Amino acid sequence: MPVLASFTCGLIFGAGLLISGMTDPQKVLGFLDLFGAWDATLAFVMAGAVAVTASGFAVARRRTAPTFSARFLWPDRNDIDAPLVGGAILFGIGWGLAGICPGPALVNLAGLSLPIVVFVIAMLAGMIGQNLFGKNLWRPRTMAPRAETASLPSRADG
Amino acid sequence: MHDFTPISGFAGGALIGLAAALLMLLTGRIAGVTGIVGGLLQPDTTDRGWRIAFILGLIAAPLIAALFGAPLPRPAMNASLVVIAIAGVLVGFGTRMGNGCTSGHGVCGFARLSGRSIAATFIFMTAAIATVAIARHVIGG
Numbered sequence: 188m189p190v191l192a193s194f195t196c197g198l199i200f201g202a203g204l205l206i207s208g209m210t211d212p213q214k215v216l217g218f219l220d221l222f223g224a225w226d227a228t229l230a231f232v233m234a235g236a237v238a239v240t241a242s243g244f245a246v247a248r249r250r251t252a253p254t255f256s257a258r259f260l261w262p263d264r265n266d267i268d269a270p271l272v273g274g275a276i277l278f279g280i281g282w283g284l285a286g287i288c289p290g291p292a293l294v295n296l297a298g299l300s301l302p303i304v305v306f307v308i309a310m311l312a313g314m315i316g317q318n319l320f321g322k323n324l325w326r327p328r329t330m331a332p333r334a335e336t337a338s339l340p341s342r343a344d345g
Numbered sequence: 346m347h348d349f350t351p352i353s354g355f356a357g358g359a360l361i362g363l364a365a366a367l368l369m370l371l372t373g374r375i376a377g378v379t380g381i382v383g384g385l386l387q388p389d390t391t392d393r394g395w396r397i398a399f400i401l402g403l404i405a406a407p408l409i410a411a412l413f414g415a416p417l418p419r420p421a422m423n424a425s426l427v428v429i430a431i432a433g434v435l436v437g438f439g440t441r442m443g444n445g446c447t448s449g450h451g452v453c454g455f456a457r458l459s460g461r462s463i464a465a466t467f468i469f470m471t472a473a474i475a476t477v478a479i480a481r482h483v484i485g486g
Contacts, residue, residue: 197402200364207357235358240456243366274443279472281435313437
């Protein structure tokens with residue numbers, strides 16, 4: 188059941204991205220192009236998404252456990268550290284270059300166009316590269332080993 | 346292509362929010378695409394089933410829409426394949442390093458009023474706006 192629920196959520200999420208127009212990189216770049224012919228649509232997408240998410244989360248906070256699993260895995264970190272800032276800058280540059288972020292990249296994969304396939308392979312390579320090498324760039328060696336940090340719910344705040 | 350579409354934008358956004366709310370209410374998970382995909386790529390991950398299912402759901406959405414006559418998404422991209430590949434690596438590496446992207450930090454983080462996620466969202470938005478400004482108006486202009 189949790190797997191079916193997750194599939195359904197992915198389906199609804201993908202439908203939302205398609206309907207909102209956010210799978211079209213030109214539309215996203217139109218929002219990011221503040222100094223050109225600015226298209227404010229992305230702000231309305233965010234407003235709709237955040238409003239409904241916040242309402243659902245408010246309901247979840249009053250419950251003791253989710254329907255199909257033992258507990259809510261709320262992210263528990265609130266620190267603004269160097270990897271957060273550096274990672275956000277690198278992501279922003281990549282997003283600005285192509286107009287695609289991870290969700291729309293996967294939805295667009297269904298069309299199997301060459302640029303999207305290239306983007307997704309590169310994105311997966313970047314993620315694997317970060318998994319393999321990225322963490323030790325920032326953490327002193329004496330800190331928690333990787334296996335320990337990987338299982339924390341805080342790992343999943345995005 | 347560059348028309349301002351606030352109504353479909355808001356409606357689509359609400360669906361994205363519904364998906365994020367349901368994923369939390371049903372499975373207790375944050376709907377962050379970076380975390381979902383990135384976790385799948387780690388050798389020590391034990392919970393692969395729901396991650397694969399969510400990703401398959403994302404890919405299935407346009408396929409189901411195609412059954413009802415919608416065209417498959419094959420978006421026009423102006424950048425060269427080399428630039429697209431560089432962008433992909435930056436997006437993949439950066440989102441994993443910063444622990445989130447537009448969905449995890451932008452949507453779910455804002456909804457939780459997480460200072461960490463709101464900071465990340467402002468930073469990646471600013472970096473993206475600066476990149477587009479340079480690419481379109483300094484180099485391209």
